[in-house]
Amino acid sequence: MILQNPYCLINGKVIKVKRENYNTVSVWIRSDIKPENGQYVIFYGFGRGEAPITVASYNDGISLHTIRIVGDVTGYFNRISEGDDIYLRGPYGNSWDLMEFEGRQIIIISGGLGIAATRWLMEEAIQNRDRFKEVISLYGVKSVDDLLYREEYENWSSKIRFSVIVQNPSEAWSKDVGLITDLIEKVKIDKDCGVFICGPDPMVKAVVNQLYNIGVDKSNIKVSLERHMKCSVGTCGHCMFGPFFVCKDGPVFRFSDIDHFFDKKGV
């Protein structure tokens, strides 16, 4: 048997680059990867190393990735432009399962860069809008400068209930100001709804508590976690979270499965 080397990189082509804001870029890449909704890929930057990046959307061989420039590898995306070659491997991890909640109310909650992991989910929900009772998508950011995918809001708002809330007041923002939990308070939530969350850990914690208090079962809450998925094949140990390898057991978890470990600091 010839074994596939899990570290083999494949070639992709940058189709389009869009500067989202002061620290984030979106890139559209044509490659042979066949991702599922919720999975991620590993990008390689020559001499810099690798970084796990979620698939924010996928259509016909072209995947969208939204990357915050923080480290050495992601810094590579600061200089990328249309037509460049790019190297990647994957896709890795499990996926969102929207259809588990067919016929019910769907609530998608995104915080900050977390919307990159829920964008494709939102698109899938919009495409299959008639298979759900209601689709609500709530998005919270710290400041108005952090907003991503601004050009899509009008389109999304016309098809599902999509609202944005900004934490820091600004002259440039005339809509809701506050935390994502304030936005959730304004929504009538069915107890049997299906919830999908991606955002910083403290936000996830606050949202889950709020929903739990309303009566939403924790097994109906799905969370996409972020850890440092380095090898992505379940052997390097960096993404370990309690007994889970986020790279292969996740990144999507049913909250009831991780409840015991989630609010413990340093797990």
Add this chain to the structure above:
Amino acid sequence: MERYILTIDQLEELYSIIKDEYKLISPTLKDGVIQYSQNIDFKDLPFGYTQMESAGFYTVKTTDDCYFSYIRPYNSLKQFLRPPKVNFMTVRRIDNNLTFEYHLKYEKYAFFDVRRCDLKALYILDKVFIENKYPDIQYKTVRENMFIVGVNCLKASDVCFCESMDINFEEGYGADIFITEIDKNFLVEVLTEKGKNFLNKIKLKKQQSMNLNKKEEVIEKFKTTIKKKLNTENLKDILYSKIDSPYWEELGKRCLSCTSCTQVCPTCFCFDIREENSLDMKVSERYFVWDSCFNQTFATVHKFNLREKISHRYRQWLMHKMAYWQDQFGTFGCIGCGRCITWCPVKIDIQIETQKLRDL
């Protein structure tokens, strides 16, 4: 199963036959410690030596009871199966195109004198690197091409607690042949076809039935020398309920986060991927290097360290070995070899601490 009795001379003959065919790794006394080393002469096996080990303490002394008088070496098989630094890939940049060269360098290893704890450790590492959706080619190739001579321990050290960690003394754990020293002779049990081929190369007599009882006696006598015990009943659930215990803070104050334990641990598998670039930025060598959950940047996401306190890191390590591992791979991650106890500079003893946590 075929069984033979070998004299010390015949054992030497077997040793040299294995050495002719494989890159042989065996224990020897070097730099003051008994360690696995390459290309050791039979006369340089540490026969007649033994280690005295306890928390933060190690010394070697002579003894004249028997040949296999020592316990497992300070280093383990992972040193050879998954070396500290492996160049797995070379990336070259020519104009603006990258070419990738994937390396698969492996040796045909034989290990002479592997104790049951270390054999169990291999069985555990197999679950990590081979029984995986994406098997590790390097590890798998070395593993499939190696030859293992297991040896039954005669005496435990003060840090050994293998019996508590589900070590089965009836099990061969993948060894090709297994040796038990009985009254200065050697009972050799052949467990695989590979092992059989080697034994056929030397002139031997089949053993009589009395020796089997003697083997049991040796093992039972060994067990009586194990002083350390850990109650592992329900251990996972008990530890899961202690995840919030203030005792972790106490441990965090003592632990130096020096990574010593994870380096000597035969089952610690975590690694990092590092890049080493040429100055002209035309070539980038990519390496697997041993990493440790005690390293400060180990759990860093977006430059934010999720386990910033040493207590978090110690908890991660102990919980992984004793609890998480069971959910991940169906076994303990600890095999009770006691290496982490011996080599801890501040004498933290995983058996004592685990027992304390469960009794809290």
